[in-house]
Amino acid sequence: MCEQQREADTAKIDAKQREQILALARDFPRLWENPNTPDRERKRIARLLLEDVTLTKGKEITLGVRFKGGATTVLTVPLPHPCWEIHRLDPAAIQEIDRLLEHHTEAEIAAILNARGLRTGYDRSFKAVGIQDAVRRHGMKSRWQRLRESGLLTSEEMAATLGTSTTMIWYWRCHGVLKGEEFGTNKFLYYPPTPELIKEVGYLLDSGSHHGLWSWGCRSGTLEGALVAVLAHQRRATTGGPKTAAVGPRPRPLPQ
Numbered sequence: 001m002c003e004q005q006r007e008a009d010t011a012k013i014d015a016k017q018r019e020q021i022l023a024l025a026r027d028f029p030r031l032w033e034n035p036n037t038p039d040r041e042r043k044r045i046a047r048l049l050l051e052d053v054t055l056t057k058g059k060e061i062t063l064g065v066r067f068k069g070g071a072t073t074v075l076t077v078p079l080p081h082p083c084w085e086i087h088r089l090d091p092a093a094i095q096e097i098d099r100l101l102e103h104h105t106e107a108e109i110a111a112i113l114n115a116r117g118l119r120t121g122y123d124r125s126f127k128a129v130g131i132q133d134a135v136r137r138h139g140m141k142s143r144w145q146r147l148r149e150s151g152l153l154t155s156e157e158m159a160a161t162l163g164t165s166t167t168m169i170w171y172w173r174c175h176g177v178l179k180g181e182e183f184g185t186n187k188f189l190y191y192p193p194t195p196e197l198i199k200e201v202g203y204l205l206d207s208g209s210h211h212g213l214w215s216w217g218c219r220s221g222t223l224e225g226a227l228v229a230v231l232a233h234q235r236r237a238t239t240g241g242p243k244t245a246a247v248g249p250r251p252r253p254l255p256q
Helices: 002-011 015-033 039-049 091-100 106-115 128-137 143-149 155-162 166-174 195-207 210-215 223-239
Strands: 050-057 060-067 072-078 180-184 187-190
Touching: 015 039, 039 050, 091 106, 091 128, 106 128, 143 180, 143 187, 155 166, 155 187, 155 195, 166 187
Parallel strands: none
Antiparallel strands: 050 060, 060 072, 180 187
């Protein structure tokens, strides 16, 4: 019945109409791929031409296409790549991130890669949070882990070692008395104190001179400067002079 109907429809088409239809078919790829053709028009064209499409997924995707006129065709297309694979970070960038983590924070690494013109898997500029995500995803050691493995201490550990507070540790680092390495924005790990440093800090604490503690580093940034402040305070207390000593600026608050 369908074959008879098709033959009847063909008989009604004259040569001119047939040529117009063939011309439209030849022009169809250009019309379909034209960026000015809206998607709604492509959908209308597909509905006019196609009866149905059957998809079978295996190692590849097989499409059984049946057109309105009864013609059929079979197409085979490869399976699409996973999203993570399409937007995978360049292996060279991964290797460079791993190398830079030895001496730089995530924010610094992002700035370095952007300055070199490198891009993420999504063709965007690098950001600190993206570097952190890449470190986790690719099993790299973080900046914090590397510093800890090299023996650096947290502010809490430094405070316990020196018998003081984390606020004082932050203050002394700001004035160069203690040395630390940044592993994040306003986040530091500290080099272990030497025996001499522990001894001098203990002396300051035992002296009870808070002026000496706060003065440590605010003027000279050295142990000698701290001792001078304590001795001057004790000397004034013995001679009856003013018991005040020069006090440096209060330390900046610790980062949250």
